[in-house]
Amino acid sequence: EINFDWLNALPKVELHLHLEGSLEPELMFTLAKRNNVKIPFTSVEQIKEAYQFNNLQDFLDIYYQGADVLVVEQDFYDLTWAYLLKCQQQNVLHVEPFFDPQTHTARGIDFSTIIDGINRALVDGREKLGISSELILCFLRHLSEDDAFITLQQAIPHLDKIKAVGLDSSEKGHPPEKFSRVFAKARELGLLTVAHAGEEGPAEYIWTALNDLKVSRVDHGVSAIFDKALMEYLIAAQMPLTICPLSNTKLKVFADMSEHTILQMLELGVCVTVNSDDPAYFGGYMTENFVVLRDSLAMTKAQAKRLVSNSIKGSFTSLEYKNTMQ
Numbered sequence: 001e002i003n004f005d006w007l008n009a010l011p012k013v014e015l016h017l018h019l020e021g022s023l024e025p026e027l028m029f030t031l032a033k034r035n036n037v038k039i040p041f042t043s044v045e046q047i048k049e050a051y052q053f054n055n056l057q058d059f060l061d062i063y064y065q066g067a068d069v070l071v072v073e074q075d076f077y078d079l080t081w082a083y084l085l086k087c088q089q090q091n092v093l094h095v096e097p098f099f100d101p102q103t104h105t106a107r108g109i110d111f112s113t114i115i116d117g118i119n120r121a122l123v124d125g126r127e128k129l130g131i132s133s134e135l136i137l138c139f140l141r142h143l144s145e146d147d148a149f150i151t152l153q154q155a156i157p158h159l160d161k162i163k164a165v166g167l168d169s170s171e172k173g174h175p176p177e178k179f180s181r182v183f184a185k186a187r188e189l190g191l192l193t194v195a196h197a198g199e200e201g202p203a204e205y206i207w208t209a210l211n212d213l214k215v216s217r218v219d220h221g222v223s224a225i226f227d228k229a230l231m232e233y234l235i236a237a238q239m240p241l242t243i244c245p246l247s248n249t250k251l252k253v254f255a256d257m258s259e260h261t262i263l264q265m266l267e268l269g270v271c272v273t274v275n276s277d278d279p280a281y282f283g284g285y286m287t288e289n290f291v292v293l294r295d296s297l298a299m300t301k302a303q304a305k306r307l308v309s310n311s312i313k314g315s316f317t318s319l320e321y322k323n324t325m326q
């Protein structure tokens with residue numbers, strides 16, 4: 001279809017993607033078999049049926065379970081490589097994916113096994129596919145500050161492979177400021193910071209992500225629309241928000257795509273961007289997320305281009321490289 005073609009051909013940048021959330025059912029079966037890991041599904045159809053969520057926690061429960069099939073370095077390579085091949089098909093030129101080390105270290109997998117597999121694929125992505133990347137380590141906010149500190153310590157020998165730290169998992173009841181000291185230590189180590197805030201949680205969590213964690217971008221941030229002063233700040237600071245349309249409707253942050261506020265925010269001057277979050281679970285990669293904005297919100301070509309331009313502005317690559325992408 002013509003419009004899919006145009007949106008697919010549009011050179012894009014992805015700033016909010018969980019590698020564990022790009023694990024497609026087919027690869028899940030392959031890895032389960034290869035590693036002798038039991039999964040509670042017998043067919044791809046059964047998996048797709050299970051992917052119906054009423055909220056973030058419903059999704060997280062099944063997402064962490066899916067990650068159990070990732071065991072050896074090659075698994076993390078294969079996961080990352082499959083995502084990069086999708087990026088190539090959809091003209092995604094630059095990516096800044098998240099990974100959740102605690103999901104795996106909690107099962108006895110070494111931090112280095114995880115990051116070495118991911119990094120090897122990202123290096124191949126640059127060399128063989130021409131896709132540039134920056135990696136972001138996410139802390140699981142439902143776990144303790146101590147656990148996050150241990151994870152940051154494990155990352156220290158690998159700082160050359162990590163650009164930033166982030167914060168994901170169950171938002172409500174786990175405000176950003178729970179991790180103020182961990183993020184301060186990460187910044188001391190030279191890392192940038194981002195955080196999921198204002199997905200299911202209140203606008204207040206966006207304020208504390210900005211003020212206490214000193215984030216360079218806000219992941220999701222859709223709750224900002226309920227706080228006038230925050231909206232004014234985000235516009236004045238041109239703080240990037242990494243919005244994930246399909247994720248937001250699958251997790252019922254918005255009841256329907258027609259109610260999504262991304263284009264309203266764009267027209268108000270907020271630096272909003274389009275991203276896929278967990279494409280294997282939410283039914284689409286970058287192109288599909290742009291397509292639903294066109295189909296449900298009548299996004300214009302000019303708006304699509306501004307959304308990509310915001311992603312380039314908000315990315316963590318060098319200014320020099322940003323200029324080549326514009």
Ligand code: HPA
Pocket residue numbers: 018021056063168169170171196199247277278
């Ligand atoms: N929100 C919080 N944690 C997550 C998400 C999300 O959308 N995806 C993967 N982990």
Ligand code: ZN
Pocket residue numbers: 016018168196219277
């Ligand atoms: Zn996310």
